[in-house]
Amino acid sequence: xxxxxxxxxxxxxxxxxxxxxxxxxxxxxxxxxxxxxxxxxxxxxxxxxxxxxxxxxxxxxxxxxxxxxxxxxxxxxxxxxxxxxxxxxxxxxxxxxxxxxxxxxxxxxxxxxxxxxxxxxxxxxxxxxxxxxxxxxxxxxxxxxxxxxxxxxxxxxxxxxxxxxxxxxxxxxxxxxxxxxxxxxxxxxxxxxxxxxxxxxxxxxxxxxxxxxxxxxxxxxxxxxxxxxxxxxxxxxxxxxxxxxxxxxxxxxxxxxxxxxxxxxxxxxxxxxxxxxxxxxxxxxxxxxxxxxxxxxxxxxxxxxxxxxxxxxxxxxxxxxxxxxxxxxxxxxxxxxxxxxxxxxxxxxxxxxxxxxxxxxxxxxxxxxxxxxxxxxxxxxxxxxxxxxxxxxxxxxxxxxxxxxxxx
Amino acid sequence: xxxxxxxxxxxxxxxxxxxxxxxxxxxxxxxxxxxxxxxxxxxxxxxxxxxxxxxxxxxxxxxxxxxxxxxxxxxxxxxxxxxxxxxxxxxxxxxxxxxxxxxxxxxxxxxxxxxxxxxxxxxxxxxxxxxxxxxxxxxxxxxxxxxxxxxxxxxxxxxxxxxxxxxxxxxxxxxxxxxxxxxxxxxxxxxxxxxxxxxxxxxxxxxxxxxxxxxxxxxxxxxxxxxxxxxxxxxxxxxxxxxxxxxxxxxxxxxxxxxxxxxxxxxxxxxxxxxxxxx
Numbered sequence: 001x002x003x004x005x006x007x008x009x010x011x012x013x014x015x016x017x018x019x020x021x022x023x024x025x026x027x028x029x030x031x032x033x034x035x036x037x038x039x040x041x042x043x044x045x046x047x048x049x050x051x052x053x054x055x056x057x058x059x060x061x062x063x064x065x066x067x068x069x070x071x072x073x074x075x076x077x078x079x080x081x082x083x084x085x086x087x088x089x090x091x092x093x094x095x096x097x098x099x100x101x102x103x104x105x106x107x108x109x110x111x112x113x114x115x116x117x118x119x120x121x122x123x124x125x126x127x128x129x130x131x132x133x134x135x136x137x138x139x140x141x142x143x144x145x146x147x148x149x150x151x152x153x154x155x156x157x158x159x160x161x162x163x164x165x166x167x168x169x170x171x172x173x174x175x176x177x178x179x180x181x182x183x184x185x186x187x188x189x190x191x192x193x194x195x196x197x198x199x200x201x202x203x204x205x206x207x208x209x210x211x212x213x214x215x216x217x218x219x220x221x222x223x224x225x226x227x228x229x230x231x232x233x234x235x236x237x238x239x240x241x242x243x244x245x246x247x248x249x250x251x252x253x254x255x256x257x258x259x260x261x262x263x264x265x266x267x268x269x270x271x272x273x274x275x276x277x278x279x280x281x282x283x284x285x286x287x288x289x290x291x292x293x294x295x296x297x298x299x300x301x302x303x304x305x306x307x308x309x310x311x312x313x314x315x316x317x318x319x320x321x322x323x324x325x326x327x328x329x330x331x332x333x334x335x336x337x338x339x340x341x342x343x344x345x346x347x348x349x350x351x352x353x354x355x356x357x358x359x360x361x362x363x364x365x366x367x368x369x370x371x372x373x374x375x376x377x378x379x380x381x382x383x384x385x386x387x388x389x390x391x392x393x394x395x396x397x398x399x400x401x402x403x404x405x406x407x408x
Numbered sequence: 409x410x411x412x413x414x415x416x417x418x419x420x421x422x423x424x425x426x427x428x429x430x431x432x433x434x435x436x437x438x439x440x441x442x443x444x445x446x447x448x449x450x451x452x453x454x455x456x457x458x459x460x461x462x463x464x465x466x467x468x469x470x471x472x473x474x475x476x477x478x479x480x481x482x483x484x485x486x487x488x489x490x491x492x493x494x495x496x497x498x499x500x501x502x503x504x505x506x507x508x509x510x511x512x513x514x515x516x517x518x519x520x521x522x523x524x525x526x527x528x529x530x531x532x533x534x535x536x537x538x539x540x541x542x543x544x545x546x547x548x549x550x551x552x553x554x555x556x557x558x559x560x561x562x563x564x565x566x567x568x569x570x571x572x573x574x575x576x577x578x579x580x581x582x583x584x585x586x587x588x589x590x591x592x593x594x595x596x597x598x599x600x601x602x603x604x605x606x607x608x609x610x611x612x613x614x615x616x617x618x619x620x621x622x623x624x625x626x627x628x629x630x631x632x633x634x635x636x637x638x639x640x641x642x643x644x645x646x647x648x649x650x651x652x653x654x655x656x657x658x659x660x661x662x663x664x665x666x667x668x669x670x671x672x673x674x675x676x677x678x679x680x681x682x683x684x685x686x687x
Contacts, residue, residue: 100655198555199543206653250639252556259538259635266544268556397452400654405476407641 043156044128046309052137052318058090059316062102062111064303065095066337067165068324079332083323089316106130109310112317115165118153118302118376119207125161130306132159137318140326143345147368153376154304163325164342166334167302168363169374170203170211171291173274175264185294186215189271190246197249201260201272204253206396206403207377210299211273212239212246214375218296228299229378230386236394236402243406253407264289276363277338297373340365448661459657467662477646481666484643487562488626492573492619494566499573499618504607506574507581508589522574530568534635537564541636556638564636565626572621580614581607616678623674627667643667 061068061080070093071078080091094111096102099120106114106129116124124130135141141163148154148164155161174183179196183189189200190212202208213228216238223235231239251269254260261278263269265287279291305324307317323329325342331349334341335356340363341347347360364370378385384393448467451460471477506518525533539545541560543553554560584607592602608615630644643666650660678684 098652100652247639252638256634262538263542266542268543397654397656400649400656401470401474403653404480404641404646404649405474407639408476408479 043125043132043159043161046128046131048132048134048159049137049314049318050134052315055087055089055315055319056313057088057316058092059113059313059320060111061091061093061320062105062114063093063095064115064117064337065097067115067303067333068093068095069332069336077336079329083320083329087316087319087323089313089319091320103127103129106308109308112308112311112313113320114306114308115303116162116306118304119379121153121161121304121306123379124306125156128309130161131309131311133162133307133321135160138163138322138325140322140330140343143327143343144325145342145344145366145368145371147371148302148342151302151376153302153378162304162306163321165303165305165324165330166337166339166341167300167371167374167376168276168339169293169298169300169370170273171276171279171298172294173264173272173279173289173291175267175270175288176290177288178267178270182290183271183292183294185218185296186211186273186298187219189273190215190242192245192248194249194271196271198251199268199270200246200249201252201254201263201269201274202246202250203273204255206399207299208273209236209239209243209399209402209406210375210377210380212242214296214299216242227386228375229380230384230388230393231380232384232388232391232393236398240402240406244408247406247408275338280338280362293370293373297375300374300376302374302376334363335359339363340371444661444664447658448665450658452656452658467659468665470659471662471666477663477666480641480646481643481670483641484627484667485670487558487565487642488623490562491565491569491626492622494562495570495573495622496577496615496619498566498570499577500615503574503577503581506578507584508586519578522571522578525567526571531631531635533568534564534632537567537632538635556636558637558640561633561637561640564632565629568632569622569625572625573615573618576614576617576621577611580611580617584610613681616681617684620675620678624671627670 068080068091069077070080070091080093083089084091094105096105099117102114102116102120103123105111106124107127114120114124114130116130144164148167150158150160154164172183172186172189176182178199188194189202194200203211209231210228213225213231213235216223216235217225217228220238223238225231225235252260252263254263254272257275257278260269260272260274261281264272264274264278264282265285274291276291279289282289305321307314307321311317324333327343327345327349330341330343331346331353334346335350335354340360341350344366347365350359351357360366380393380396380399382392382395384391447459449463449465451462451464451466452458453460502518502522506515506522510518537560538556540547541554541556541563542548543555547554554563588606588610589602592606593599597605628644630642630648633640633642633645643663647660647663650656650663675684
């Protein structure tokens with residue numbers, strides 16, 4: 001694909017980013033568990049901007065690699081410079097490699113805006129590191145897909161905390177030449193007697209435990225799992241046991257997306273969990289691959305641009321949010337990264353400017369039903385995210401420990 | 409003049425010369441290590457992952473009580489031993505040929521050939537092996553399918569660290585006088601006997617010196633494991649994930665005690681062989 005062909009240098013950075021994206025997790029549930037706060041979660045009282053004033057002339061941007069390209073990786077890839085020309089806000093971009101890193105950097109107050117994944121957002125809000133965002137001041141907010149507004153991971157009690165950027169689902173991915181019949185459920189990746197033993201590729205992050213929980217939601221209704229990120233001890237142990245069984249058929253746990261792409265192309269992997277962007281890359285190399293979201297749904301990510309509570313450039317920060325959530329900025333970033341853009345009009349931009357009219361269909365950008373099937377990455381906390389109060393859930397720190405144990 | 413005692417100015421000069429490196433060694437190098445080890449006795453908050461600076465032995469007790477960490481530690485030591493053995497077996501004949509058989513011109517060419525891979529990035533070499541071991545890679549097309557996992561990992565690490573074994577062994581063999589080999593042959597010893605009773609004992613310290621490199625470099629590796637190790641985990645991976653994924657620096661620090669201890673024991677054991685003078 002042109003998008004990726006244009007940026008080999010960024011590939012590694014992106015891979016690191018994506019790996020990082022996967023890493024930390026904090027926010028809440030899927031869109032159907034949506035709305036408002038997670039089990040009594042209270043946001044600190046941070047003032048919100050009421051109106052905008054003169055631009056300060058500078059903005060410091062903290063972003064996933066590929067979200068704010070200023071031409072330094074590839075002179076042809078630059079949507080930061082037009083923003084600077086339009087607004088007079090000189091942008092300084094720093095890329096981060098993981099949600100944990102983003103969280104640490106945001107504490108400093110040196111960065112005005114951050115592109116936070118659903119696994120960092122609630123921790124940023126809870127820590128008081130980001131401020132509520134007045135969406136009336138963002139002209140492009142109206143064009144954001146409705147299912148990305150006021151979700152559990154970017155708002156608290158109906159108050160938005162940022163501008164949605166884009167989202168994507170983890171796909172059940174397979175080589176149609178080898179895997180017959182085609183897999184229809186994630187459970188096919190957890191079959192200890194799978195004929196594809198040694199060629200199954202699982203995602204290398206504790207958050208992948210949620211994928212096992214998603215399978216259990218379907219196969220073992222007795223466990224009564226309603227949200228794969230809200231697991232009590234018994235449910236958690238069942239998910240871990242399932243993953244330990246899966247360990248026997250796993251060929252690789254991947255976190256570098258270029259490595260997984262290569263493994264699919266060379267036939268080292270034939271069945272696994274993957275991303276749309278990887279599927280596209282493999283297809284571009286004319287190798288057999290299929291990616292689907294099975295009926296039971298998928299895990300995935302959704303990113304939101306947030307504003308530091310200690311920002312000294314609030315007007316430029318709003319200008320950036322409006323730009324990056326607008327038809328030009330959002331289209332450029334989502335197209336470059338390979339995800340569904342949050343802004344509905346971004347699809348038109350991609351179709352006309354980038355001459356890729358099928359892009360948004362490929363990523364199901366406007367497909368709310370598809371988006372609803374996704375359980376967005378969320379940091380599991382002791383307080384059950386599904387609202388249960390009679391039991392404690394297993395927090396992320398325990399997920400991380402169990403993950404080491406699962407891999408053995 | 410030459411008999412003059414070093415004056416106070418010489419002391420100042422020595423101080424200026426040694427000061428910065430010593431400061432570096434003491435503060436930046438050992439200081440960082442000390443900070444790391446102190447961190448091992450702290451813990452982290454659940455939601456914010458901030459380090460809580462209160463003394464606790466929790467990290468060490470979970471290290472000891474949970475079998476997974478023992479499994480990973482023993483696996484890592486096992487891999488390090490295997491890689492060292494593979495490298496020693498490969499390095500001996502190569503180094504012997506270089507030092508005792510090859511003409512000076514060939515010798516120089518071979519030294520360059522051995523050093524050449526060190527000019528390429530570690531990552532490039534590891535990814536090259538990923539391609540080699542792949543199901544559709546060159547090895548597979550020759551009917552030798554290895555794939556990603558323990559065997560592939562040992563091959564890759566053995567390749568990566570081989571120069572560090574060849575060079576000390578080569579240096580050791582160069583110091584071995586050719587007359588010793590001739591004397592042994594004159595006294596009727598076969599080539600095998602000479603090798604076993606003359607060559608090996610005299611270059612043993614060099615072999616051990618090389619093994620310090622291959623062993624310690626393998627102990628600390630975690631990147632090659634990710635690239636060619638399949639689902640395998642080594643100590644380095646667990647530490648890396650404790651920091652990067654779990655944001656649990658204290659536990660990572662506690663686990664870092666394991667390779668440090670293993671290396672201390674190893675160095676203590678090889679101290680008497682004279683290997684440390686052959687590094």
